[in-house]
Amino acid sequence: MLPQESLSEEVWELRRNKPGEGTTTPSLSKLTEELDVHEELGDDGTMHACVLPEERVMSFGEVLLAEYRRKRRLEFQKMFQLEKGCKLGSNWGSIAHYVIQGCHTGTVLRTSLGLPMLIRRPSLEEFTLFMKRGAAIAYPKDASAMLMMMDVTEGDRVLESGSGSGAMSLFLSRAVGSSGSVLSVEVRADHHRRAVLNYECWRSSWKLRSGNEWPENVCFHLGDLINPGPLLDGQSFNSVALDMINPHLALPAVVPHLHTGGVCAVYQANITQLIDLMEGLRCSTLPLACERIFEVQYRDWLLAPSLKKDGSFNQRRKSPEEEAAESENDNDERKGNHRSPAHFPFGSVPYIARPHPKQMGHTGEL
Numbered sequence: 001m002l003p004q005e006s007l008s009e010e011v012w013e014l015r016r017n018k019p020g021e022g023t024t025t026p027s028l029s030k031l032t033e034e035l036d037v038h039e040e041l042g043d044d045g046t047m048h049a050c051v052l053p054e055e056r057v058m059s060f061g062e063v064l065l066a067e068y069r070r071k072r073r074l075e076f077q078k079m080f081q082l083e084k085g086c087k088l089g090s091n092w093g094s095i096a097h098y099v100i101q102g103c104h105t106g107t108v109l110r111t112s113l114g115l116p117m118l119i120r121r122p123s124l125e126e127f128t129l130f131m132k133r134g135a136a137i138a139y140p141k142d143a144s145a146m147l148m149m150m151d152v153t154e155g156d157r158v159l160e161s162g163s164g165s166g167a168m169s170l171f172l173s174r175a176v177g178s179s180g181s182v183l184s185v186e187v188r189a190d191h192h193r194r195a196v197l198n199y200e201c202w203r204s205s206w207k208l209r210s211g212n213e214w215p216e217n218v219c220f221h222l223g224d225l226i227n228p229g230p231l232l233d234g235q236s237f238n239s240v241a242l243d244m245i246n247p248h249l250a251l252p253a254v255v256p257h258l259h260t261g262g263v264c265a266v267y268q269a270n271i272t273q274l275i276d277l278m279e280g281l282r283c284s285t286l287p288l289a290c291e292r293i294f295e296v297q298y299r300d301w302l303l304a305p306s307l308k309k310d311g312s313f314n315q316r317r318k319s320p321e322e323e324a325a326e327s328e329n330d331n332d333e334r335k336g337n338h339r340s341p342a343h344f345p346f347g348s349v350p351y352i353a354r355p356h357p358k359q360m361g362h363t364g365e366l
Contacts, residue, residue, distance in 0.1 A: 050106075051104050055104060055105070056208075056209060056210070056211060057101075057102050057103060057104055058082060058100055058101060058102070058103055058104070058105060058107075058119070058121070058209075059082070059101060059102075059208055060082050060083060060084055060097070060101055061081070061082065061083075061204065061205070061208050062081070062082050062121070062205050062208045062209055063079060063080070063081050063082075063121075063122060063127065063201065063202070063205040064079070064080060064081075064082055064100070064105075064119055064120065064121060064122070065077065065078070065079050065080075065119075065120055065121065065122040065126060065130070066078050066079075066080065066088055066090075066095075066117055066118070066119055067117070067118040067120070068090070068092050068111075068115060068116070068117050068118070069118075072302070072304050075092065076090050076091070076092055076117075078090065078130075079122055079126070079127070079130035079131070081201075081205075082097050082100060082101060083097055084097065084098070085097070085098075088100070088117075090111070090117075092111055092113060092115045092117070093110075093111025093112040093113035093114070093115055093117075094111060094112045095109055095110075095111055095112070095117060095119075100119055103119065105119070105120045105121045105209075106118070106119075106120045107119050107120075121209055124170060124171070124174065124202070125140040127170075127202055128140060128143075128165075128166075128167040128170060128171075131165065131166075131167075131198045131201070131202075132165070132194065132197075132198065133164075133165040133194070134164065134165050134188075134190050134191040134193070134194030134195070135164040135165055135188075135191050135194075136164070136165075136269070137164060137165050137167035137168075138164070138167050138168040138171075138243055138267055139167075140167075140171075141296045141298055142267060142296050143167065143168050143171045144171075144296075145294075145296045146168070146241055146265045146267065147171060147172070147175055149263055149265045150238075150239035150240075150241065150263045150265050151239070151263065152172065152175040152176060152238075152239060153175070153176075154175070154176060154177035154179055154180060155176065155177065155179040155180045156175070156176045156180045156238040156239065157176075157180060157181050157182075157183075157235075157236065157237050157238055158172050158176060158180070158181075158182045158183070158237060158238060158239050158240070158241065159182075159183050159185075159232075159235075159237040159239075159240045159241070159254065159257070159258075160172060160182060160183065160184040160185065160240075160241045160242075160243075161184075161185045161186075161225040161240075161241070161242045161243065161244050161247075161250060161254075162185075162186065162242065162243035162244045162267075163184045163185070163186035163191060163192060163195035163220055164186070164191055164194075164195060164243060165191070165194050165195055165198055166184075166194065166195035166196070166197075166198040166199045167198075168241060168243065168267075169182060169184045169195060169199060169218050169220070170198070170199060170202060172184075172218070172241070173199075173214070173215060173217055173218050176215075176217060177215060177217070178215040178217060180217055181217050181218075181219065182217060182218045182219070183219050183221065183235070183237075184218055184219065184220050184221065185221045185222075185223055185224075185225045185228070185231070186220065186221070186222060186223075187222075187223065187224045187225075187244075189222060192220060192222045195220060196220050199218060199220070202214065203216070225244070225250045225253060225254065226246070226249045226250045226253065227253070228253050232253065232254075232257050235257055236257050236258075236259060237257055237258055237259065237262065238259055238262055239258075239259075239262050239263050239264070239265070240254055240258055240262070240263075240264040240265070241264075241265050241267070242254075242264065242265070242266045242267070243266075243267040245273070246273075246276070247266050247268070247273075247277055248276060248277045248279075248280025248281065248284075249280070251264070251280070251281075251284070251286055251288065252284070252286065255286050255287070255288060264288070274293060278290060299355055299356075300355070300356040300358070301353065301354070301355055301356055302352065302353070302354055302355070302356045302357070303351060303352070303353050304351065304352055305349050305350075305351055305352075306349070306350045306351060306352050313349050314349065314350055315348055315349065315350075316348045316349060316350050
C-alpha cells in the first residue's frame with residue numbers, strides 16, 4: 001500500500017472527477033477518510049505508512065532508497081546510507097538525514113522545495129541493482145532463473161565462480177540459508193574486494209532493519225578456479241554457478257566435486273562464449289550434457305488513464321444498452337423498486353495499455 005502523497009496526479013484527478021459529482025477538490029484528510037486508508041498525518045504534514053507491530057524505525061547506518069514520482073514517471077531514485085550530519089540531495093530538493101532517522105519505512109517526507117519524497121528500505125533485488133559495482137552484475141531476472149535451474153534449497157552447498165560485485169553471492173546466500181554454504185571464487189583482486197564489501201554492507205544493514213543476523217554463509221576466495229590447487233579437496237557441492245569468460249576451462253576441475261545429477265548453470269554475456277563452451281564439451285570426456293540454452297526477457301508495460309492534449313481525462317462513451325439500463329434503474333429507484341443493475345465495466349475513464357517505450361536490453365544467456 002503506497003502512501004497517499006506518492007499517488008500520481010492522474011489518480012488524484014480520477015478521485016476528484018467522479019461521475020455525477022461536483023468539481024470541488026476535497027481536502028487530503030477527507031480523501032483519507034473516504035478511502036479508509038490506515039495512515040496518519042503528523043503535525044508537520046508528514047505522512048506515515050501502516051506500521052507492523054515488530055517493525056523497527058530507520059536508523060543511522062542503514063541502506064535506504066529514496067523515490068520521487070511525478071505523473072507517470074519515476075523522476076528520481078537513489079540508494080544511500082543513512083549517516084549523521086549528511087543530507088540527501090537531488091534536483092527536487094534535499095532532506096537532512098536526521099529527519100529520516102526515527103521514521104518508519106515507507107514514510108513520505110517533504111524536501112527543501114516542498115516536494116514529496118518516499119523513503120523506504122530497498123529489497124535485495126534493488127540493493128544489487130544500485131550497489132557499487134566492480135564488474136557487471138548478474139541481473140536479478142537472470143539470477144532468479146539460475147536459482148530455479150539449480151534448484152537451490154536451504155542447506156545446499158553451492159560453488160560459485162566469478163564473484164563479480166557480489167550480486168549472485170547474495171541471492172545464493174539467501175537461498176541456502178543458515179544451514180547451507182556458498183564458496184565464491186574470484187580471480188581479480190578488485191572484484192573480490194568489491195564483492196566482500198557489498199556482502200558485508202547488506203549484512204550490516206539487514207541487522208539494523210530486522211534485529212537479526214544475516215547468515216554468514218558465503219566464503220569469498222581470491223583465486224582461479226581453472227587451477228584451484230587444494231581449494232576443492234574433500235569438498236562436494238549440490239550445484240555450481242559459473243560466471244566467467246572461459247567456463248569450459250574450469251569444468252575439468254569442477255565436475256569431480258559436483259554431486260551426481262547436480263546442475264552446473266553457466267551465465268554468459270555473448271553467444272560466441274556459449275559456442276566455445278559447447279565445443280569444449282564436445283571435445284572433452286566429462287559426464288555432462290547441455291540440457292537447454294535460453295535467454296530471460298522481461299517486458300515492462302505502461303498502464304495509465306487516457307489523456308487529452310490539454311491534460312484532462314478522456315471519457316468512456318456509453319453504449320445505447322448502458323444508457324437504457326441506467327434510465328431503467330433510475331425509474332426503478334423512483335418507484336422504490338431496487339434491482340441489481342446489469343454488470344458493466346467499472347469506471348468511466350478509458351485506459352491505455354502498451355509495452356513501455358523503455359525496455360531492458362540483452363543481459364546474457366543461461
